[in-house]
Amino acid sequence: MRSVIWWIRRDLRLSDNQALTAALGAADVVIPVYILDPKLLTSPTASQNRIGFMFDGLRMLDSDLRQRGSSLVVRKGDPFEMLHHLCRETEAVHIFAEADVSPYARQRDGRISRELPLTLTPGVTVHPPETLLKPDGTPYTVFTPFSRKWHSLSTPGRPLPAPKKFSSPPQLASLDLPDLPKSTSMSFFLGGEVEAQKRLDAFIDSNIYAYTDARNRVDLDGTSGLSPYLRFGMLSARQATWAAREAGARAQDPASRQGVETWLNELIWREFYATILYHFPEVLHTAFRPKLRIIRWHEDNDGFIAWSEGRTGYPIVDAAMCQLNASGWMHNRVRMITASFLVKDLLIDWRRGERYFMQHLLDGDPASNNGGWQWTAGMGTDAAPYFRIFNPVLQGKKFDPHEAFIRRWVPELSSIPDDYIHTPWAMPDDVQYQTGCRIGKNYPAPIVDHATARQYALVEYRRGKNEQ
DNA sequence: TTTTGAGTTGTTCGA
DNA sequence: GTCGAACAACTCAAA
Numbered sequence: 001m002r003s004v005i006w007w008i009r010r011d012l013r014l015s016d017n018q019a020l021t022a023a024l025g026a027a028d029v030v031i032p033v034y035i036l037d038p039k040l041l042t043s044p045t046a047s048q049n050r051i052g053f054m055f056d057g058l059r060m061l062d063s064d065l066r067q068r069g070s071s072l073v074v075r076k077g078d079p080f081e082m083l084h085h086l087c088r089e090t091e092a093v094h095i096f097a098e099a100d101v102s103p104y105a106r107q108r109d110g111r112i113s114r115e116l117p118l119t120l121t122p123g124v125t126v127h128p129p130e131t132l133l134k135p136d137g138t139p140y141t142v143f144t145p146f147s148r149k150w151h152s153l154s155t156p157g158r159p160l161p162a163p164k165k166f167s168s169p170p171q172l173a174s175l176d177l178p179d180l181p182k183s184t185s186m187s188f189f190l191g192g193e194v195e196a197q198k199r200l201d202a203f204i205d206s207n208i209y210a211y212t213d214a215r216n217r218v219d220l221d222g223t224s225g226l227s228p229y230l231r232f233g234m235l236s237a238r239q240a241t242w243a244a245r246e247a248g249a250r251a252q253d254p255a256s257r258q259g260v261e262t263w264l265n266e267l268i269w270r271e272f273y274a275t276i277l278y279h280f281p282e283v284l285h286t287a288f289r290p291k292l293r294i295i296r297w298h299e300d301n302d303g304f305i306a307w308s309e310g311r312t313g314y315p316i317v318d319a320a321m322c323q324l325n326a327s328g329w330m331h332n333r334v335r336m337i338t339a340s341f342l343v344k345d346l347l348i349d350w351r352r353g354e355r356y357f358m359q360h361l362l363d364g365d366p367a368s369n370n371g372g373w374q375w376t377a378g379m380g381t382d383a384a385p386y387f388r389i390f391n392p393v394l395q396g397k398k399f400d401p402h403e404a405f406i407r408r409w410v411p412e413l414s415s416i417p418d419d420y421i422h423t424p425w426a427m428p429d430d431v432q433y434q435t436g437c438r439i440g441k442n443y444p445a446p447i448v449d450h451a452t453a454r455q456y457a458l459v460e461y462r463r464g465k466n467e468q
Numbered sequence: 469t470t471t472t473g474a475g476t477t478g479t480t481c482g483a
Numbered sequence: 484g485t486c487g488a489a490c491a492a493c494t495c496a497a498a
Contacts, residue, residue: 134496144475145496216477269476291493336477375476387490388478395478454479458490465491 003029003090003169007083007097008072009105011123011233012057013193014064016159018121023096024163031090031169032065034058035083036076040104045358045366049328050231052180053362056191057232059177064193070166074175080112087116090170098123098233101274102366103281125271126156126237129278132271139279141288141381146275147268159239188327189228189362196229200240204247209256211263218320218331219404224263227363228329230270240267273371276381283370285351287379292386295464297349306447307342308356310410313439313446315422316396317341319409326409328362333399339376340390345453347460350377378461386461389454396422412443 004027006020014020023030041051062072075082083095099120100106112118122128132149133139140146189195203224207214214222229235244264251257277283287293306312310321320334330338335357342353354373358364374380378388400406403421407414413421416435420427425439425446432438439445 140496142475142495265476289494333477340478382475382495384477385490390477391479462491 002027004094011098014162016236019096019098060192101278129275196235209259211259231363273367277367313444314392322409344389344457
């Protein structure tokens with residue numbers, strides 16, 4: 001009996017899995033393998049939350065496999081050594097895996113494919129990064145032309161169904177995944193492909209049609225909430241794209257169609273940043289735009305800690321950081337607001353914020369996270385102009401109009417009057433006493449004055465721009 | 469090769 | 484209260 005290995009990395013699903021399909025086409029017996037890589041588990045950007053979410057996904061995958069006569073083999077160690085060993089143990093003749101874009105993954109896979117028969121298939125993105133090039137063969141660095149090209153490429157094939165049955169694999173030792181203690185008091189995200197599909201179906205049934213405006217409201221569940229699932233491939237990019245196409249076909253009016261388009265665009269942004277990371281791996285440690293590499297960032301550890309713990313004195317920033325710390329997820333609008341605050345108001349190096357997000361986000365993806373931070377810092381491809389500085393008070397009023405988001409995540413502010421919720425420092429003393437929310441005691445005074453900080457950032461960015 | 473048009477997400481100021 | 488301009492030129496993509 002010929003057997004091959006299906007090496008699972010960030011494709012924790014049976015449906016629409018091109019690596020799995022290739023493996024099934026190549027042999028009678030497919031051995032599903034996940035390798036816990038100590039380098040990734042202990043990296044400075046690792047997150048216990050995210051690993052816990054992934055373990056949930058692996059357990060679900062194992063149970064899906066068991067229903068089909070197979071099971072997941074989990075090993076821990078250096079991927080090359082583990083695969084080498086497994087190939088001998090099982091006499092597997094080939095390894096199939098889904099190609100990834102991060103420098104670490106590409107280096108690892110490059111090394112392995114020189115020694116072992118490894119085939120990589122597409123799947124992390126709908127269109128593989130090496131196919132999304134300008135006519136002259138170089139990569140796009142501006143989103144809009146990139147998205148035009150993305151649309152012009154032939155429609156991706158229909159998502160593949162999950163295989164019904166596997167030939168039973170040999171009995172192999174497998175590690176039990178530890179049940180990681182979840183630091184999150186509220187678990188919003190259950191791992192696994194079934195949950196991902198459920199959420200996708202629900203989103204496509206209703207919220208997608210109002211997405212254009214609702215996605216910006218931090219107090220509503222207007223987003224798809226699919227990012228953690230896309231991160232680990234519990235849902236494939238192609239499945240998401242096809243679902244959007246189907247929703248587009250059902251849309252009744254221009255506004256609904258716009259909602260679908262806007263969401264599809266977000267998927268294309270994900271592909272854009274994956275493609276950028278593939279072609280420009282250096283973005284993980286330095287600004288994409290060399291000109292702005294000379295900003296003099298502030299050390300300001302106190303400021304950084306206040307930001308990370310949600311104690312800046314700006315309610316929308318603090319609520320967002322509390323949401324991240326408690327749930328492992330943050331609404332996209334407040335990702336921008338908190339990032340802008342760290343980079344422009346505190347003038348703290350964007351890479352510290354990038355790392356903090358990676359350490360907490362369930363959906364923490366090196367490419368998307370890096371792209372977002374570089375954009376906010378004005379350092380990236382297609383970057384925000386340096387003078388675009390979010391005003392945390394205006395943003396709060398605009399995108400949390402009923403203050404529900406702030407009241408939910410910053411309980412200290414839950415009882416103060418509407419008029420002061422976005423600017424609690426403006427509360428008169430008697431109101432502070434009446435509501436039991438005394439500024440500087442129960443809730444921090446602002447750690448910086450936004451107007452002053454803004455002027456300061458403008459001066460520094462202008463200097464950075466002009467000095468070369 | 470040169471030219472031209474365009475570029476995610478904002479804020480402030482002054483009329 | 485509303486609206487347009489300024490913020491700053493610069494780089495990229497494509498004709």
